[in-house]
Amino acid sequence: MHLVQKSSEPARQAEWTEPVSVETVFLDSTAVELDIHHPVDWVLLRDGVRTLVKAMILVRKQGLKVRMDEPATFLSGVNKLCMQMTAVGRRSGDKKGRKKVLRRMKAHVRVVMGHAVRHRDKLAAEWQQTTWSERETNVVLARIETILAALPVAIKQAHERIIGERLVNNKEKLLSLYEPHASVIVRGKAGAEVEFGRQLLLAEAGCGLVIDWDLRTGKVESDVFLLGESLVRMGRWGLPVSVVVGDRGFDSKAARQKLAERGIENGIAPKDPKMFAESWKGERFRRWPRLSAQKGRAQTEARIGIFKNEFLGGPLLSEGIAGQDRQVGWAALTHNLWLLADLRKLRGSPPKAN
Numbered sequence: 524m525h526l527v528q529k530s531s532e533p534a535r536q537a538e539w540t541e542p543v544s545v546e547t548v549f550l551d552s553t554a555v556e557l558d559i560h561h562p563v564d565w566v567l568l569r570d571g572v573r574t575l576v577k578a579m580i581l582v583r584k585q586g587l588k589v590r591m592d593e594p595a596t597f598l599s600g601v602n603k604l605c606m607q608m609t610a611v612g613r614r615s616g617d618k619k620g621r622k623k624v625l626r627r628m629k630a631h632v633r634v635v636m637g638h639a640v641r642h643r644d645k646l647a648a649e650w651q652q653t654t655w656s657e658r659e660t661n662v663v664l665a666r667i668e669t670i671l672a673a674l675p676v677a678i679k680q681a682h683e684r685i686i687g688e689r690l691v692n693n694k695e696k697l698l699s700l701y702e703p704h705a706s707v708i709v710r711g712k713a714g715a716e717v718e719f720g721r722q723l724l725l726a727e728a729g730c731g732l733v734i735d736w737d738l739r740t741g742k743v744e745s746d747v748f749l750l751g752e753s754l755v756r757m758g759r760w761g762l763p764v765s766v767v768v769g770d771r772g773f774d775s776k777a778a779r780q781k782l783a784e785r786g787i788e789n790g791i792a793p794k795d796p797k798m799f800a801e802s803w804k805g806e807r808f809r810r811w812p813r814l815s816a817q818k819g820r821a822q823t824e825a826r827i828g829i830f831k832n833e834f835l836g837g838p839l840l841s842e843g844i845a846g847q848d849r850q851v852g853w854a855a856l857t858h859n860l861w862l863l864a865d866l867r868k869l870r871g872s873p874p875k876a877n
Contacts, residue, residue: 543863545762547729547790549823550753550769552746554708555738555831556720556838557847559699564681565608565625568632570700571674572601575639578667582642585653589641597635604628622686629678636674643667673700694742704740704844720839721847724749726757727826731862733855734762740844746772751781758785766790771799834858 560566576594583594604627611620643664646653650660676697683689693707698719708718722743726735735753750773757764767782768790775794782789793799831837834854841850 543728543730543732545728545732545734546765548734548757548764548767549727549729549826550724550746550750550767550773551727551823551827552722552724552749552772553827553831554710554715554718554720555723555835555851556718557699557702557705558838558840558842559702559705559719562696562698562705562719564677564684565605565628567677567697567700568628568674568681569601569605571670571677572597572632572635574670574700575635575667578663578670579639579642581663582646585646585655587642587645587649587653589638589645591638597631597638600631601628601635604631618688625681625685629682632674632678636671639667639671643671670700673697673703701842706739706741706743708743722749723851724753725823725827725830726753727823730866731822731826732859733826733830736851736855738848738851746770747775747778749773750778754781754785754787830854830858 576597580594604624608621608624608628611617611624614620646660647664650657653660655663677700680691680697683691693709696707697703698705698707704721705719706721708720708722709716710718712718722739724735724737724739725733728734735756737749737752737756739749746769750767750769754764754767764787766788769792771792771794773791778791779789782791793802834857835851839847839850841847
């Protein structure tokens with residue numbers, strides 16, 4: 524293992540005399556927010572209009588035009604409708620006003636979508652007449668296609684919630700036109716009862732190393748499900764895990780069975796108060812040699828805070844599923860290198876943990 528160091532001396536290999544122990548693993552899940560604004564149904568329509576109009580302006584600058592009003596008029600039109608919706612929203616109980624404005628906004632969006640389709644078709648057929656390369660043309664075409672595919676979903680969602688006054692299931696909600704994989708994550712935390720992003724599982728060794736992570740896409744899964752998948756991954760990698768510690772969210776009959784099948788000691792806090800009281804009487808549950816188990820779960824909360832705030836830097840700025848997965852992967856690698864270097868400097872020897 525090589526550690527990066529700023530020095531005039533040539534890099535030298537760090538002499539680790541013994542491996543880092545990963546026998547005890549602390550699990551916890553959290554939410555990672557994406558770089559999207561607060562999801563408001565009619566604001567999604569405004570976003571779509573803006574993106575389509577800006578794309579059409581780019582196409583028209585290349586000399587490819589279809590008959591339509593000046594693109595700027597569609598931008599000013601959707602902005603006026605947004606201001607009207609905001610003003611109506613301040614008047615308590617004015618549901619009819621909101622419905623009226625949304626109907627006008629839906630009509631405005633459909634007009635813009637029609638113009639965007641004609642510009643897309645013309646660009647696809649005559650892109651050789653522009654100064655763009657085929658790759659640049661495909662970027663603009665993909666931008667238009669993405670919004671055209673998402674806007675009907677956004678229109679239906681706004682209609683259901685504002686005009687139909689019907690609830691939309693969280694699993695079916697579209698939170699962003701640009702990050703459609705974002706999920707509604709309800710954790711009930713102080714100051715962030717509801718978050719919009721992706722679910723993240725972190726598995727931390729006793730010394731602080733992040734040995735497993737999973738940035739989920741799609742519906743929010745239970746901690747028990749995440750535990751099962753993490754055990755499979757750690758088993759595939761051959762990690763010698765002997766103890767797994769987690770909060771009550773990871774406890775279930777299925778979870779206890781999975782740990783027993785793998786010969787892993789269960790350090791997860793039981794949901795049943797009576798079972799928890801019985802478990803707490805055991806010294807092994809409260810404290811493994813040299814490492815507090817249930818009391819030590821606080822370090823996992825701190826580790827998540829360090830990982831999210833210092834290494835991810837708040838909302839993920841990367842776009843798309845692949846880019847966000849890559850960013851979290853690099854953050855985990857950077858965190859582990861930083862931790863190993865810091866522990867070696869402080870202790871003068873390899874970190875030890877049980």
